Amino acid sequence: MGDPMKIRASMQGDVAEIRVLVNHAMETGQRKDSAGNLVPAHFIKHLTATVGDKLVVDAQIGTAISRNPVFAFKVKGAKAGDKVVINWQDNKGDSRTDEAVIA
Amino acid sequence: MRFRRVIGQSLMAALLCAAVPLACAQDGAATKEEKDATIQEIERYREMIADGNPAELYELRGEEMWKTPRGPKKATLQGCDLGLGPGVVKGAYAKLPRFFADTGKVQDLESRLVSCMVNLQGMNEAEVIARPFGQDAYKSDLEALVAYVVGQSKGVTIAPPLEHAKEKEAYALGKRMFLYRAGPYDFSCATCHSENGRRIRLQDLPNLTTHIGASRAYATWPAYRVSQGEFRSMQWRMNDCFRQQRFPEPGYGSEVVTALISYLAQMASGSPYEGPGIKR
Amino acid sequence: MKRHALAALLCGLGLAGCATMDDGAAEKRLVEILKRDFHEKGIAKLDRLDQDAVQQSCTKFNNNPPHGGPGGIDRLEAEQMAAIKWPADGKFIGDWKNGEKLAQDGRGMTWTDKAGAPAGGNCYNCHQLAPKELSFGTIGPSLYHYGKSRGNSPEVQKYTFGKIFNAKAYNLCTNMPRFGYHGVLTEAQIKDLVALLLDPASPVNN
Incomplete structure (x- = not known):
C-alpha cells in the first residue's frame, strides 16, 4: 500500500476544482542511483477519480509523469458535500485509495 | 545530477482536461513576445512547479510521525519544546534558532528535533543523524518532521531571539564563518552571496548580506527540490553549499552550521516566513 | 594608501573586518570549531579548512588588505606571481x-x-x-x-x-x-x- 495522497476539492462557482498530490517515486527505469545502478521502473499506470458514484477520470499514465505528481481537474455538475475518491495502481501491483469531500 | 520530469505535470493536466467528460476549463498560455524567450521560459517553469507543492506530502508524513509514539520510550514528540513550550509547533520555526537552557546550546530546528528524539523518545543520537537526507528510495524521518514544523510557521514573522549571550555568540560565529575563505577554490559563502543581481549559470544568487536578500532565501527554505524529487531542509542547504564551496562535510546539526543558520535567520528577521518553498 | 584609510574608517564604523586582538582570538576559535565540526568526505580532506597566507589575509581584511606588510597585497601578489609555472615550451595557445x-x-x-x-x-x-x-x-x-x-x-x-x-x-x-x-x-x-x-x-x- 502506497503513501497517502493529499486531495483538495472545493466548489469554484458551479465547477468543482479537484487537486490531487500523489506520493509516488515514478521511476522511469532509465535513471541511475547515486551508486550508478539502474533504478527499476516503478510508476503509476492507472489513475481514476469518482465524484459521488460517477467516474470522472480514467487515465492510463506512465513514466512521462514526474515524481510526486500533481493532478488537477475541474468537474461540472458536482456539488459541495459530494465524495471524491481517487485510486491509483502501479506497475508493481501496488495501489492506493484516498477520499475527500468537496468543500 | 538527476533531473526530474516536470513538464509531465502540465501535460497531464491538459490530458485530463481532454479526458474528463464533464467538461474542463482550460488556462490559455499567452505568449509575450516582447519578453526575452529564455527568461519567459524560466518564469513559466517556476509558475508550473509552484502550482502544487509536493512538500505537503512530507508535511503529512511529518505530522503523523510527530504524533506517533516512537523509539525505545514509545513517546510522541508532542512533549517536544521547540522554544515556545512543550508541544507548541505553531509559529515555533519562525523563532529559531534560539538558546535552550536544557541543552545549554543554541539550536536550530534540526538539532532541536534530534535532542527531542534522543531525550523524549530514547533514540540513539548517532543513529538519528546517520542519514539525515533522503536519497533514492531512502526517506529521511528528519526531513519529514522539518516539513511539518516549518509548515506551521507559514505567514509568521521571522523573529529569532538575539538576547542570550550564546545567541549573540552564535550570530557572530556564523557571520565569521560566512566570510571565511578556504579550500582549493578560495571560496567563502560571501564569494557568491554578497552582491546583488549575480547568478551562477542561470541560477540567481541571493545577496545574503542584505535583509532583502537573506529574507528571500531564508523565507523560502526548507523547500521541495523538483530536480531531486526530495524535500530539503536548511541543514541540507548548508551542506550542499559547503560541497560546492569545495569544503569537507559539516556535521549535521553541528555548532558551526547552526551558527551560520543563526546569522541568516537574524539577517532575515522581520520578514514573513513563506515556506516550505519549492525550487527547481 | 587610500585603501588603508578606507579600512581604518570602516574599522571605526564597525563595518569591516579589523585586525584587533579580539579578532585574532575569534578567528582562532572559528578554526578550532571548524576542525571539530567538519569531517573529511571523499577527496575533500580536513586540510582544506586551513587557510594559506592569501586566504587568511583576504578573510582578515574583508578582501581589502593593506599594500604593505607581510600580509599585504604587494608581498603576497609577488609571491603568487613567482609561484606561476610558465609553460616550458613558451607557448600559451592550445585548442x-x-x-x-x-x-x-x-x-x-x-x-x-x-x-x-x-x-x-x-x-x-x-x-x-x-x-x-x-x-x-x-x-x-x-x-x-x-x-x-x-x-x-x-x-x-x-x-x-x-x-x-x-x-x-x-x-x-x-x-x-x-x-x-x-x-x-x-x-x-x-x-x-x-x-x-x-x-x-x-x-x-x-
Whole structure:
C-alpha cells in the first residue's frame, strides 16, 4: 500500500476544482542511483477519480509523469458535500485509495 | 545530477482536461513576445512547479510521525519544546534558532528535533543523524518532521531571539564563518552571496548580506527540490553549499552550521516566513 | 594608501573586518570549531579548512588588505606571481574547441568528484563567453570578445595564461580560483582555455 495522497476539492462557482498530490517515486527505469545502478521502473499506470458514484477520470499514465505528481481537474455538475475518491495502481501491483469531500 | 520530469505535470493536466467528460476549463498560455524567450521560459517553469507543492506530502508524513509514539520510550514528540513550550509547533520555526537552557546550546530546528528524539523518545543520537537526507528510495524521518514544523510557521514573522549571550555568540560565529575563505577554490559563502543581481549559470544568487536578500532565501527554505524529487531542509542547504564551496562535510546539526543558520535567520528577521518553498 | 584609510574608517564604523586582538582570538576559535565540526568526505580532506597566507589575509581584511606588510597585497601578489609555472615550451595557445568543452564543465574538487577525475574550468558558472551559450553566470565580467578587444600579442597571451593559472597574482582577493596553483587544471587545459579566449577563430571572438 502506497503513501497517502493529499486531495483538495472545493466548489469554484458551479465547477468543482479537484487537486490531487500523489506520493509516488515514478521511476522511469532509465535513471541511475547515486551508486550508478539502474533504478527499476516503478510508476503509476492507472489513475481514476469518482465524484459521488460517477467516474470522472480514467487515465492510463506512465513514466512521462514526474515524481510526486500533481493532478488537477475541474468537474461540472458536482456539488459541495459530494465524495471524491481517487485510486491509483502501479506497475508493481501496488495501489492506493484516498477520499475527500468537496468543500 | 538527476533531473526530474516536470513538464509531465502540465501535460497531464491538459490530458485530463481532454479526458474528463464533464467538461474542463482550460488556462490559455499567452505568449509575450516582447519578453526575452529564455527568461519567459524560466518564469513559466517556476509558475508550473509552484502550482502544487509536493512538500505537503512530507508535511503529512511529518505530522503523523510527530504524533506517533516512537523509539525505545514509545513517546510522541508532542512533549517536544521547540522554544515556545512543550508541544507548541505553531509559529515555533519562525523563532529559531534560539538558546535552550536544557541543552545549554543554541539550536536550530534540526538539532532541536534530534535532542527531542534522543531525550523524549530514547533514540540513539548517532543513529538519528546517520542519514539525515533522503536519497533514492531512502526517506529521511528528519526531513519529514522539518516539513511539518516549518509548515506551521507559514505567514509568521521571522523573529529569532538575539538576547542570550550564546545567541549573540552564535550570530557572530556564523557571520565569521560566512566570510571565511578556504579550500582549493578560495571560496567563502560571501564569494557568491554578497552582491546583488549575480547568478551562477542561470541560477540567481541571493545577496545574503542584505535583509532583502537573506529574507528571500531564508523565507523560502526548507523547500521541495523538483530536480531531486526530495524535500530539503536548511541543514541540507548548508551542506550542499559547503560541497560546492569545495569544503569537507559539516556535521549535521553541528555548532558551526547552526551558527551560520543563526546569522541568516537574524539577517532575515522581520520578514514573513513563506515556506516550505519549492525550487527547481 | 587610500585603501588603508578606507579600512581604518570602516574599522571605526564597525563595518569591516579589523585586525584587533579580539579578532585574532575569534578567528582562532572559528578554526578550532571548524576542525571539530567538519569531517573529511571523499577527496575533500580536513586540510582544506586551513587557510594559506592569501586566504587568511583576504578573510582578515574583508578582501581589502593593506599594500604593505607581510600580509599585504604587494608581498603576497609577488609571491603568487613567482609561484606561476610558465609553460616550458613558451607557448600559451592550445585548442579552443577543447577549451570550450572545459569552460562548460563545472565539475571538480567536490566531495562527490572522484579522485583523479579531470576537473572542468567552471568558466560559464561565472562568465559570459561564447554568445551561443545563454546559460552563463555573472559573478565575473563578461569575456565575450575578450581577444577581439585585446588583440593576440605575446604579452596578452602570457597575462591570460597567468590569470587562469593564478588569478591572485594579479588581484589578491579576487573571487576567481587559482586553477593552476591549486592543481585544478593542467598546463595543457589552461592553454586550451587561453585559446578559447584569444584564438581569432574562437566563438568568443566572433
